[in-house]
Amino acid sequence: MSKLHYSQFYIGVCTLAALATMANINMASDNLIIVLALAVTFLGLPHGALDFAVAKSLNLVTSVSTAIRFVTIYSVVAATSISFWIWVPDIxxxxxLCISAFHFSADWRATMPLFSRVGLACTLLCGPSVLYSATLTDLFTALLLTTQAANWVIQGMQITFYIGLCVFLYFIIQLPIHKKSLSVWQYSEWLTLLLSSIILNPLLHFGLYFCLLHSPKHLQDVGVKLHVSVKRAIAISLPFVILTIVLAAGLYELFASSNLSADLLRWIFIGLFGLTMSHMLLIHLWHGAD
Ligand SMILES: CC1=C(/C=C/C(C)=C/C=C/C(C)=C/C=O)C(C)(C)CCC1
Ligand SMILES: [Fe+2]
Incomplete structure (x- = not known):
């Protein structure tokens, strides 16, 4: 599948999800969290699990000792980040959110200048705050924030959404002036992202973007640069995915509370925060070395 096919598939699934939302066919939020956990594990994690291969291509891993050093640094950064979240969840x-906007913006680094694509990434991350602020308050308090801090963050997201949207629209308006033409699919993908961020339940919106657009496009990118097929890329990442599941299951046994969906939600986002801190840094280095 090419990147275009991923975009088309993403647009199709989002359209169906939007139709279901408008027809009031909504999944219970507990079930949605379980589906999100499975999707993030099997579709989202593989893109981070290729980081070892990326590190090799950057010559950060050249021998057994440098491999051990890489895995140790990666794990220490993850553990420190998770502890940092538990200590000061609001910060x-x-x-x-800030680092993710920068990281997700790289999805469009071939088509847009930095400022505009960060604007788009801010819109897609902050869109849920426009119509789903009450849902976000619930999610953020489940992620250990106080209600007051959650509301502050949500207000900040609302302002960021409008600023990001203006920056992005300015880029779109400039396109004909610079005589640049992009495919109708590219425009459709952006419109879908915008609408999805506003209309869909925040977890559904994030899950669809992360699992059907960001992760597959990154797998494809790494595959092309490192000369491995997407199938092989998935095979390479499988041991890391299994290791993460085993670790998460072990930690779950230790720390589980009686509320499965709140636990899962914490594991998804606080876990993602831990894992993606190193991932985002490494991918930034990799794009810089391009
Ligand atoms: C917590 C949370 C959100 C933010 C999620 C982020 C910021 C995820 C970043 C993931 C990354 C950077 C993966 C890297 O590949 C949403 C969706 C706004 C709303 C629901 C709760
Ligand atoms: Fe990523």
Missing amino acids: ALVLF
């Missing part, structure tokens, strides 16, 4: 969430 950690704001940091996570």
